[in-house]
Amino acid sequence: MMKTVFKRTPTLKDCPTHYCPGCGHGIAHRLIAEIIDELDIRDRTIGIAPVGCAVLAYDYLDVDMVEVAHGRPPAVATGMKRTNPDKIIFSYQGDGDLASIGAAEILHAGHRGEQITVVFINNAVYGMTGGQMAPTTMLDQVTATTPKGRSAAEQGYPLQVSELLATLPGTIYIERCALSSVAQIRKTKKAIKHAFDLQLEGADGMSMVEVLSPCPTYWRMSPTKAMEWLENNMTKVFPLGRLKG
Amino acid sequence: MTVNGFCEEIVIAGFGGQGIMLTGKLLAQTAMKAGKEVTYMPSYGAEVRGGTANCMVVIAENEIACPVVGRPDSLIVMNKASLNKFASRLKKGGLLIMNSSLIDVDPEVDDSIELVSVPADELAVELGSPRSANMVALGAYLQKRGYLTPNAAARALPDVLARRYHKTLPVNIKALQKGGEYTGNNRNY
Amino acid sequence: MCGNEALAESAIIAGCDAYFGYPITPQNEVPAYMSRRMPEEGRVFVQSESELAAINMVFGASATGKRAMTSSSSPGISLMQEGISYLSGAELPAVVVNVMRGGPGLGNIAPSQADYFQATRGGGHGDYRTIVLGPSSVQELVDCMPLAFDLADQYRMTVMVLADGILGQMMEPVVLEKKKGRELPPKDWALTGAAGRKQNIVRSLWLPEGALEELNNKLLDKYKQVEKNEVLCEEYEVDDADIVVVAYGVAARIVRGAVSRAREEGIKAGWIRPITLWPFPTGQISRAADEFRIFLVVEMSNGQMVEDVRLAVTGKAPVLFYGRPGGGVPTVDEILDQIRQLTLRPKT
Missing domain, CATH: 3.40.50.970 (Thiamin diphosphate (ThDP)-binding fold, Pyr/PP domains)
Incomplete structure (x- = not known):
């Protein structure tokens, strides 16, 4: 007799992925899909895809989704949630989208205390456009636009958005997690689920989970090495744990 | 400006805080209630307090082409800066209502202009309501022109005065009437 | 208000x-x-x-x-x-x-x-x-x-x-x-949560x-x-007009005053006022240009809609322009003067 040891959760579509080998987006998508199914909220969830590698997130997540201009998901989420308080609105944003071009939008959505859930994928690099520097790129990290490595004098320090947002009265829950090991992935799922739970309860403010995620392609490493680099280097600048709530 | 029939273009000017906009709105509302075509156009700008304020009102029998008044038929000026700014724009044969309480010069205007000096602030103070100088000036204007009356303006005042100021209705109505009496009785201005 | x-x-x-x-x-x-x-x-x-x-x-x-x-x-x-x-x-x-x-x-x-x-x-x-x-x-x-x-x-x-x-x-x-x-079509494309239906996606x-x-x-x-x-457009006394003034918005009401004054002076003037600026009333203006007459476009700019009027007239008639940019508002008299000059009336 065969035993089912793994079953695809229904909200995750059965299709080939466009993500690179070792990319964290696939894991993050699956966690979100599982959470939506576990909370049984597929029929009232609306997701917002960013501009970046995850722009096609709606090809994998079988919920109502919108794809919006670069950096603007928190503004779009505001428009949705304010007019549809009964719906569950989440945005899924990368580091270029959220921490660079959309810095004003995330800051003010948090500032206003919008009752939305934000999943912030930080892989320290722009993936979709070819590996350029992100605000969260590490010092000395070589990217397409920092050929000699990021220097604090030239490009500033990696931007710690979660720490920044945690100072705002309008945010109720901020946690930083990582996709670097099975144990960390479990923690990540727990955190994202909590962020959805808060919105379901009608908690008064914005919740965000920052997810440190590997990009082996533009880190120019093997997937295994990328996991190690994330755990050993990224978490030093972006310490894991609950920052608020 | 209209083709034919009655048309009166008015500029009301003073400094911020003198109730210039309210005066213009009251004039427009009074004319509207009398069944006239009317437009009201405020100056809008960066300065909120203490700057110059003016508004333009056009009252006509027929459809009004432009709410922006280049050359007014009548000008109500509440301070010297406004006199200097607008007096030269008055049409020939126009009417100049001047608040002589705050303007101590003789205006340099065309001989054809009819000048009416009203000590609006003094008259308002006599009523115990220094802030009603604008109503005194409007009353004087209406009495002089005659196509609408200070009493008609008094009836329209509750429509344009914010409700929290409605306790000042009686004194403002008195101010409108006092302005009217001033031009009605006093031919020497 | x-x-x-x-x-x-x-x-x-x-x-x-x-x-x-x-x-x-x-x-x-x-x-x-x-x-x-x-x-x-x-x-x-x-x-x-x-x-x-x-x-x-x-x-x-x-x-x-x-x-x-x-x-x-x-x-x-x-x-x-x-x-x-x-x-x-x-x-x-x-x-x-x-x-x-x-x-x-x-x-x-x-x-x-x-x-x-x-x-x-x-x-x-x-x-x-x-x-x-x-x-x-x-x-x-x-x-x-x-x-x-x-x-x-x-x-x-x-x-x-x-x-x-x-x-x-x-x-x-x-x-x-x-x-x-x-009567409007149902918004079946809207994102409302995929309850009892397939996922909706809004994308560009x-x-x-x-x-x-x-x-x-x-x-x-x-x-x-x-x-x-959906074209909306208003016109006035175009049929016998020697000159048609085209304007929209606030400029159009000033034009209306000027054209009425011109008529009083015996000038055969009319006006066309586009209400929808896109879609532009190309057909109406083109038809008006089938008879030879002068077109004058008046705008509170240095000339933008005039290009659409020229595209509509397609060279059948002269299209002239009078504008006041940068916050200037043309007066009835200014426009009337333009009408007089273009119809060769002496300035009064």
Whole structure:
């Protein structure tokens, strides 16, 4: 007799992925899909895809989704949630989208205390456009636009958005997690689920989970090495744990 | 400006805080209630307090082409800066209502202009309501022109005065009437 | 009530579910009015952190099927162009009011018609159109709002109401009443949570070969329908006119005064007033040009709509221009002088 040891959760579509080998987006998508199914909220969830590698997130997540201009998901989420308080609105944003071009939008959505859930994928690099520097790129990290490595004098320090947002009265829950090991992935799922739970309860403010995620392609490493680099280097600048709530 | 029939273009000017906009709105509302075509156009700008304020009102029998008044038929000026700014724009044969309480010069205007000096602030103070100088000036204007009356303006005042100021209705109505009496009785201005 | 407040109340009567906006003169009365009235009606008002955010909040509300609007003035509308392009790509309805001021740059806060190109050519990137309404009185501004929401919903397009500082600030008598709207298609595309149906996706990214071309052609078909069905235009004594003055918005009401005066002087003058600036009344103007007559275009800019008039006239008649840029407002006398000169009447 065969035993089912793994079953695809229904909200995750059965299709080939466009993500690179070792990319964290696939894991993050699956966690979100599982959470939506576990909370049984597929029929009232609306997701917002960013501009970046995850722009096609709606090809994998079988919920109502919108794809919006670069950096603007928190503004779009505001428009949705304010007019549809009964719906569950989440945005899924990368580091270029959220921490660079959309810095004003995330800051003010948090500032206003919008009752939305934000999943912030930080892989320290722009993936979709070819590996350029992100605000969260590490010092000395070589990217397409920092050929000699990021220097604090030239490009500033990696931007710690979660720490920044945690100072705002309008945010109720901020946690930083990582996709670097099975144990960390479990923690990540727990955190994202909590962020959805808060919105379901009608908690008064914005919740965000920052997810440190590997990009082996533009880190120019093997997937295994990328996991190690994330755990050993990224978490030093972006310490894991609950920052608020 | 209209083709034919009655048309009166008015500029009301003073400094911020003198109730210039309210005066213009009251004039427009009074004319509207009398069944006239009317437009009201405020100056809008960066300065909120203490700057110059003016508004333009056009009252006509027929459809009004432009709410922006280049050359007014009548000008109500509440301070010297406004006199200097607008007096030269008055049409020939126009009417100049001047608040002589705050303007101590003789205006340099065309001989054809009819000048009416009203000590609006003094008259308002006599009523115990220094802030009603604008109503005194409007009353004087209406009495002089005659196509609408200070009493008609008094009836329209509750429509344009914010409700929290409605306790000042009686004194403002008195101010409108006092302005009217001033031009009605006093031919020497 | 000034024009800005009147248009806001009219939007509420028209069933606007949500207003998002950022302060800018000369349209500040709109957000101020909405901030008070929308909560009274149990609807949504948000002062956004920028015009970029405002238009994207409109995007979000609209994507869920709600009637949403924003308002701004020229520099703010420039910032909104990104969002308008995305709205157009995603085929989402939206109403945007532009109370135009002088430009370029920060310009001034005086009334202007200098955003005609931006409004009628799409304004943002990509191959798209917005419906543009150019009211010329506060009453027409009021009447524009329900029409704008209906057009937006019917065609799933952005409708821009192109007013100016005069219309926004001035007061004149208006009637505000609820009128019966159009029969509109159901919003089965809206994001409402995929309850008992397949997932809905609202998107503007079409990467596979040919996919975007297909979308653009679908948009083109839609735009052709709009051009066929939705042109609004008013004209006066064109048939026997030697000179036809073309103007829209506030400029048109000044032209009306000048043309009436010209008629009194015995000059055969008429006027054409486009109400929809896109779709432009090309047919009406072209027909008027079938007989030889002079066309004079009057704008509060250095000449933008005049290009559309020339395109409509296609060289059949001379098209001349008189404009006042940078916040200048032409007077009846100025326009009358132009009419006299062009019809070879001596200046009086």
